[in-house]
Amino acid sequence: MMGFQGWRTLLNNFAVEKAGINGLEIGIVQSFRELPGLMVFLVVYVMMVIREHKLASLSLILMGGGIALTGYFPDFIGLTLTTILMSVGFHYFETTNKSLTLQHFNEKQSPIVMAQLRSFGALGNIVIGAIVWFLSGYVSYKISFLLIGLFVVGSGIVTIFMRPVKKEAIPQQKKLILKKKYWLFYVLNLLSGARRQIFIVFAVFLLVEKYHYSVKEIVVLFVLNNVISYFVNPVIGKSINLFGERKVLSFEYIGLFIVFSGYVFIDNRMIIGVLYLIDHIFFNFAIGINTYLQKIADPEDIAPSTAVGFAINHLTAVIIPVVGGLLWVYNYKIPFIAGAFLAILSLYFVQKIKLKQINDEILNPKVSVL
Numbered sequence: 001m002m003g004f005q006g007w008r009t010l011l012n013n014f015a016v017e018k019a020g021i022n023g024l025e026i027g028i029v030q031s032f033r034e035l036p037g038l039m040v041f042l043v044v045y046v047m048m049v050i051r052e053h054k055l056a057s058l059s060l061i062l063m064g065g066g067i068a069l070t071g072y073f074p075d076f077i078g079l080t081l082t083t084i085l086m087s088v089g090f091h092y093f094e095t096t097n098k099s100l101t102l103q104h105f106n107e108k109q110s111p112i113v114m115a116q117l118r119s120f121g122a123l124g125n126i127v128i129g130a131i132v133w134f135l136s137g138y139v140s141y142k143i144s145f146l147l148i149g150l151f152v153v154g155s156g157i158v159t160i161f162m163r164p165v166k167k168e169a170i171p172q173q174k175k176l177i178l179k180k181k182y183w184l185f186y187v188l189n190l191l192s193g194a195r196r197q198i199f200i201v202f203a204v205f206l207l208v209e210k211y212h213y214s215v216k217e218i219v220v221l222f223v224l225n226n227v228i229s230y231f232v233n234p235v236i237g238k239s240i241n242l243f244g245e246r247k248v249l250s251f252e253y254i255g256l257f258i259v260f261s262g263y264v265f266i267d268n269r270m271i272i273g274v275l276y277l278i279d280h281i282f283f284n285f286a287i288g289i290n291t292y293l294q295k296i297a298d299p300e301d302i303a304p305s306t307a308v309g310f311a312i313n314h315l316t317a318v319i320i321p322v323v324g325g326l327l328w329v330y331n332y333k334i335p336f337i338a339g340a341f342l343a344i345l346s347l348y349f350v351q352k353i354k355l356k357q358i359n360d361e362i363l364n365p366k367v368s369v370l
Contacts, residue, residue: 002124005226006067007145008222014145016209018074024322024325030197032087036090037314056100058160062086063152064156065149067152069145070145102302114290115284116237119230122227125225129226177305181296185297191346193312193313198320199280199339202335207272236285245353249353252285259278293305
């Protein structure tokens, strides 16, 4: 998370100031960034020869290499290629991370653990935000990317020699899994991926291009995001156990509709910054989609289903940045109008989550959970 946050903090300003990239080109770069996510289902076959926890470490090394090289190629082609390299590592790590968490913790523990992991990630993001703030006054973009990337590579090298939790997880299927009973998980991932792209690609770009936020101002926003996330994420995890996925995700989508509408109709530099902070909080509610899978999936389907869900999450991610970039050139509000529509569509589908009996058993287990 520190590596990705450092890369993301510097990216838009580097793209505008050094690479001379416009809205359409940044959309294309972001589309290529999501292409490895679309192909992440191949992780199932990689796991035939590399154990899942080792693959997570190797993915970190690959990700760090892409980040380290970014500053050396300040043009559209170079930024695209280094982004793809970083993205392959990032997406394979994210997939194995979610899969291993769901395999090693039960249905009551996993929302709490996933929320805690996001909180630790937020804490790391605060640290990297402070580092980027400091570096921006003394070193070039090239050196900043290099230092962040080498840190991630070093982390991957260290963790590759660590052993996973000593617990026998159920062996996972080494093939693609597509089942009718998981259809709602697939749909929610598809819609989540579409709205996520609008947030990642265009929300920050809006702040930089239209409202002229500097690197230091973007860093301040990111640090505030993560301070809030550090405290809010545990609440999200507990809320899933207390209220269930349907209610928590419904709250997210209603909030997102309001935020995206604000991007469209409000023209105030400070308020847009506040909306970005709120948008980021809702980003963390996606935990509920993964815990929903854990409650409906066969235990041996967790790893392949997580990979398939992650790939489906990126189906629209390859298209939306380019299409949104074209629409941005015509009118920057259009991508955010689409985001508001996606929030309403997501709200409709999330009402189809029916887990009352399962959630009751989790909240009132017949056998105590140690």
